[in-house]
Amino acid sequence: MTLPTLTPHQRAQILRALGRKSLPGMKPYRPAPKPRSKPSDPAANAPRAIRCITTGETFPSITQAAAAHRVPPAHISTHLKRGTPTHVHHRTYEYLHTTPQPTARHSTAPRPVRCLTTGETFRSLSSAAKHYNIAPANLHTHLNGALTYVTGKLPTPQKLQFAWEIQLVTT
Numbered sequence: 339m340t341l342p343t344l345t346p347h348q349r350a351q352i353l354r355a356l357g358r359k360s361l362p363g364m365k366p367y368r369p370a371p372k373p374r375s376k377p378s379d380p381a382a383n384a385p386r387a388i389r390c391i392t393t394g395e396t397f398p399s400i401t402q403a404a405a406a407h408r409v410p411p412a413h414i415s416t417h418l419k420r421g422t423p424t425h426v427h428h429r430t431y432e433y434l435h436t437t438p439q440p441t442a443r444h445s446t447a448p449r450p451v452r453c454l455t456t457g458e459t460f461r462s463l464s465s466a467a468k469h470y471n472i473a474p475a476n477l478h479t480h481l482n483g484a485l486t487y488v489t490g491k492l493p494t495p496q497k498l499q500f501a502w503e504i505q506l507v508t509t
Contacts, residue, residue, distance in 0.1 A: 386433055388418065390431055400418070451481065454499040470498060
């Protein structure tokens with residue numbers, strides 16, 4: 339006869355009731371093993387060549403550059419991940435053959451906002467916030483759907499609702 343596998347809580351209750359520290363033949367609780375993560379792309383983990391700008395030397399990997407210059411590899415890799423040439427122990431390193439990564443930049447053009455309560459349209463979020471004396475961060479949060487309304491300072495405080503003004507682009 340095999341005994342059921344118990345959770346730690348159930349096992350502790352039984353042992354307390356019996357006044358014992360362990361039971362013979364009882365299996366300890368073991369949670370189910372976690373599934374293994376998917377193997378990553380081998381090309382992403384391949385060593386990348388770097389160059390020491392100070393000395394002009396090139397190295398096939400960060401590890402070899404660190405060994406040659408007697409610095410921890412973490413110092414070099416941490417700074418290289420930031421994307422700019424970095425000074426580590428009086429040397430500057432950079433990746434060799436880097437492909438420029440497209441930067442995800444947000445448009446800086448003002449986006450029109452309409453006050454649904456009063457019907458006014460404003461050139462930008464900041465101009466609407468200034469007009470109603472609302473914190474721009476609160477108005478932005480409301481426009482993105484996290485707040486149902488914002489309280490503006492009109493002649494008297496009032497609950498206001500806003501929406502982004504839709505602009506149709508024709509080509």
